[in-house]
Amino acid sequence: MTVDLFAAAAPLEPAEPAQPDGTQPDDAAPVVELRAVTRRFPGPPVVEALRAVDLRVERGDYLSIVGPSGSGKSTLLNVLGLLDRPTSGEYLLDGRVAGTASEGERARLRAQRIGFVFQSFHLLPQRTVLDNVVLATMYGGVPRARRRARALAALERVGLSHRVGFWPTTLSGGERQRVAVARALVTEPHLLLADEPTGNLDTASSAQVMALFDELHADGVTLAVITHDLAVSARAARRVRIEDGHLEEIA
Numbered sequence: 001m002t003v004d005l006f007a008a009a010a011p012l013e014p015a016e017p018a019q020p021d022g023t024q025p026d027d028a029a030p031v032v033e034l035r036a037v038t039r040r041f042p043g044p045p046v047v048e049a050l051r052a053v054d055l056r057v058e059r060g061d062y063l064s065i066v067g068p069s070g071s072g073k074s075t076l077l078n079v080l081g082l083l084d085r086p087t088s089g090e091y092l093l094d095g096r097v098a099g100t101a102s103e104g105e106r107a108r109l110r111a112q113r114i115g116f117v118f119q120s121f122h123l124l125p126q127r128t129v130l131d132n133v134v135l136a137t138m139y140g141g142v143p144r145a146r147r148r149a150r151a152l153a154a155l156e157r158v159g160l161s162h163r164v165g166f167w168p169t170t171l172s173g174g175e176r177q178r179v180a181v182a183r184a185l186v187t188e189p190h191l192l193l194a195d196e197p198t199g200n201l202d203t204a205s206s207a208q209v210m211a212l213f214d215e216l217h218a219d220g221v222t223l224a225v226i227t228h229d230l231a232v233s234a235r236a237a238r239r240v241r242i243e244d245g246h247l248e249e250i251a
């Protein structure tokens, strides 16, 4: 699936209220809650990629999602990240029903509240590291005057202050993925979603990214990480497994 995360969202210039979209999130509510969510792809053959999935991602959770190929992991991530809609069931973001919101509203919520990290980094090769991160602020409700400083701070947080002027193509895989994490973090999302974030990385680079996720978790960032890699999954505080569209907690 090719994802253009920012295409549908209009650039915003808010005066920086508590919430960029002007709503007050319910602090006690889960960041995301799925209630009996089903996602059916019309065939033929019809595929039920998610079957009556119930899931609450609480503030500060570090959740890993494992499961064999084709089990529904990416479908789940797309639903969690407002990239796709459930066929039936309810989706709540910060305690508010968002499954039925308009495309424009969903794009805005996505840009402001959710950060994405993908296996293949999705960096723009013709932009510097800094510009790749600044770009995410343009749709994420960060005032223009703060964008550069926020991007620099995000890059510092992932240990890449010495790479801000580099082209992505000159970086190692681990560095590229850390740029992608900085880009995901720069809008201070309520939820960081990662789909096989170490899938293209060697062992040393994977270890760097996992260490970074540990730090983010310690800082209170809410993380949901899809992974095949048991070493990655073992780092999470909470694990769920998806198999044939059914989700279950792993003790």
Ligand SMILES: Nc1ncnc2c1ncn2[C@@H]1O[C@H](COP(=O)(O)OP(=O)(O)O)[C@@H](O)[C@H]1O
Residues within 6 Å of the ligand: 041, 042, 047, 048, 049, 067, 068, 069, 070, 071, 072, 073, 074, 075, 076
């Ligand atoms: N856009 C789509 N149209 C039809 N079937 C799809 C689509 N996306 C995923 N599927 C099917 O849904 C099931 C789950 O896919 P996916 O969520 O990508 O699995 P995973 O990420 O665990 O490998 C698979 O059977 C897949 O073929």
Ligand SMILES: [Mg+2]
Residues within 6 Å of the ligand: 073, 074, 075
């Ligand atoms: Mg997948």
